[in-house]
Amino acid sequence: MNPDAVIIGWAHSRFGKSEAADVEALIAETGSAALVHAGIDPQDVDFASVGVFNNGFSRQGLEAGLISVAVPGLEHTPAQRSENACATGTAALYSAADFIASGRGRIALVVGAEKMTASTNAEIGDILLSASYRKEEADVSGGFAGIFAQIAQSYFQQNGDRSAEMAMIAAKNHANGVHNPYAHLQRDFGFSFCNTVSDKNPLVAPPLRRTDCSLVSDGAAALVLADREMAQELARAIGFRARAHRNDVFPLSRRNITAFDGARKAWDAAKSLAGIDLKDLDFVETHDCFTIAEMIEYEAMGLTARGEGWKAAREGWTRKDGILPVNPSGGLKSKGHPIGATGVSMHVMAAMQLMGEAGGMQIADAELGAVFNMGGAAVSNYVSVLERIH
Numbered sequence: 001m002n003p004d005a006v007i008i009g010w011a012h013s014r015f016g017k018s019e020a021a022d023v024e025a026l027i028a029e030t031g032s033a034a035l036v037h038a039g040i041d042p043q044d045v046d047f048a049s050v051g052v053f054n055n056g057f058s059r060q061g062l063e064a065g066l067i068s069v070a071v072p073g074l075e076h077t078p079a080q081r082s083e084n085a086c087a088t089g090t091a092a093l094y095s096a097a098d099f100i101a102s103g104r105g106r107i108a109l110v111v112g113a114e115k116m117t118a119s120t121n122a123e124i125g126d127i128l129l130s131a132s133y134r135k136e137e138a139d140v141s142g143g144f145a146g147i148f149a150q151i152a153q154s155y156f157q158q159n160g161d162r163s164a165e166m167a168m169i170a171a172k173n174h175a176n177g178v179h180n181p182y183a184h185l186q187r188d189f190g191f192s193f194c195n196t197v198s199d200k201n202p203l204v205a206p207p208l209r210r211t212d213c214s215l216v217s218d219g220a221a222a223l224v225l226a227d228r229e230m231a232q233e234l235a236r237a238i239g240f241r242a243r244a245h246r247n248d249v250f251p252l253s254r255r256n257i258t259a260f261d262g263a264r265k266a267w268d269a270a271k272s273l274a275g276i277d278l279k280d281l282d283f284v285e286t287h288d289c290f291t292i293a294e295m296i297e298y299e300a301m302g303l304t305a306r307g308e309g310w311k312a313a314r315e316g317w318t319r320k321d322g323i324l325p326v327n328p329s330g331g332l333k334s335k336g337h338p339i340g341a342t343g344v345s346m347h348v349m350a351a352m353q354l355m356g357e358a359g360g361m362q363i364a365d366a367e368l369g370a371v372f373n374m375g376g377a378a379v380s381n382y383v384s385v386l387e388r389i390h
Contacts, residue, residue, distance in 0.1 A: 005097035005108075006231035006389060007238040009038020009224040010348045015336030016184040017117045018218035023052055024066045026113040026220035026341075031071035034222035035109065039234060042073025046105025050081045051092030051112035053339035056127040057119055067111070074109070085131035085375030086289060088112065089221070089343025090382040094243060096225050106227045112344035113220035124216055128339075131376045133251040142205030145213055145290070147252070147377050149205035152292040155258045156207065158307060163207055165310035166291035167195035170211040170333055172319055173288060177330020179360030182345075184217045184336030212291040217336030221345040228389070237389035238351045241368070242273035244383045252377060258307075260378040263300035270370070270383035271302075278302045281324060281385075282366040283353060285346045287374045288331040297372060298326075320363065328353065328361045343373040347384065354388040 011033035013026060020026045027050070035042055048071075052063040060066075064079040084091035089112035096108035116124060125143035132140070132147055140146040156162060171191040177183040194211040197203055201210050231237040246269060248262025249255045271277065278301060286301070288294035298309035303317065303324060312318050318326035329335055329349040332342060352358040353366045371384045 004228045005100040005225045005240065006228050007223055007347065007351050008226045008231050008234045008236055009034050009040065010351055011037055011222045012182045012345060012348050013220045014182050015217045015219035015338060015341075015345075018115070020115065020218065023058060023060065023063060023113045023115050024070050026115060026218065027066055027111050028070035030113070030220040030222040031067065031109060031111050034224050038224035038236070040107055040224055042071065045074060045077050045107050045109050047096060047099045047108040048074055048077050048079035049092040049096040049099070049108060049110045050079060051083070051088040051110070051340045051344060052081060053083055053085065053088045053114055055130045056123065057114065057116055071109070084380050086287065086337070086339055087343055087373045087375030087380045087382055088340045089345065090347070090371070090373040090384070091343070093223060093344060093347060094245065094382065097240065097243065100225055100227050106230055108225045109222065110225065110344055111220060111222045112341040114338035114340040115218050116216050116338055117218050136251050136253055145205040145208055148290040148292055149208050150252070151257050151296070151377065152207050155292060155296065158258060159310065162295065162310040164195055165313040166212050166295060167191055168313045169288065169291040169294050170194040173327050173331040173333040176320060176328050176361065177334025180330045180335055181359070183330050183334050184215045185334050208290060208292070214289045214332040214337040217338045219336060219338040219341045219345070221341045221348050223344055223347060231389060236351070236355055238354050238386055239389045241276070241385040241387050242270040242383070244269035244273060246381050248379050248381065250376070250379055257377065258296060260296050260300040263297060263372065263374060263378050263381040266381040266383045267301045267372070270385050274385040276368070276385065278324065281368055281370050283325040283328055283363045283369045284372065285329060285349050285369070286326055286331070286372040288327060288333050289337060291333065293378075294326070294331070301372065325363050328358070328363055343382070346371045346373055347386070350384075350386050354386060
């Protein structure tokens, strides 16, 4: 048996304001569907990994226990919950991949979910601030958007006002999201709207406008993993050329907040493990919780020099017809950002690309893709390099 973990199936809910009553209902919506997609009987699942951020979105804890009621057939399957801020979904995925790599089992189910819209705006803002260093950052004006507004302000001080390039990123991702059937917002707003402060696009936390911020969403996504030997016999098989995870210092005061050094280290490790350069990738799904984040991530992945991520946006390098398409799914900006589901969703989007099953999102002849998912303000950083096995 080859213990390398391989993605063999998936499911994805529509992101947005869901009629699902709670996280349990969202898990139920995608968990069984992913097993059917993979052609796996529930009784053959050796482990279930659940990614839910929560931290106040729900009074229900022990979310791993919800598998026993949400997915028939998994009543006695070992399960655990992962939480790592906005990287919760990838943390759950890596936990399942590690379980298979250890040889403890051959099949694992991963479900990431979050129900956010039932909370008030004030509650949401406070809950999300739990992904910041509260001892120093709890009173930042604008909540978590305020954290990234500070990052944007520092970036502008160093590299000039790049509001227009951030609007280009927003417009790109919204245009891509039109073709994503799972996206919260399937609407092409265009550059002019995204670049103009208006009643419909107000400043949220200067210089961030509404179109610079990802959406508050409900949703779930699920993946099924198997060891490589078993995957060879199944219809779909997406393997990990590399998996890398690096952290950075939590308090913003103790690091260069525009450098994203933890993200850079994760990218460097993943490229080294995969034996590739960035030019070998056909696409990237990256964590655009805010447009300034995607801009700095261009630098962290090595697409541009530090301080020049804005050039990639301005020159169209990251459009679907550019030298490295970034977020052909529409990213968090268009697709939405239900915290626990996001990392799983990003890997589903990448798997669909590599299987040639991405519909209007499809990048022609995609053979090698990458996912970057981060928790907090680039505190916990994950990079996956993915390829189709057969």
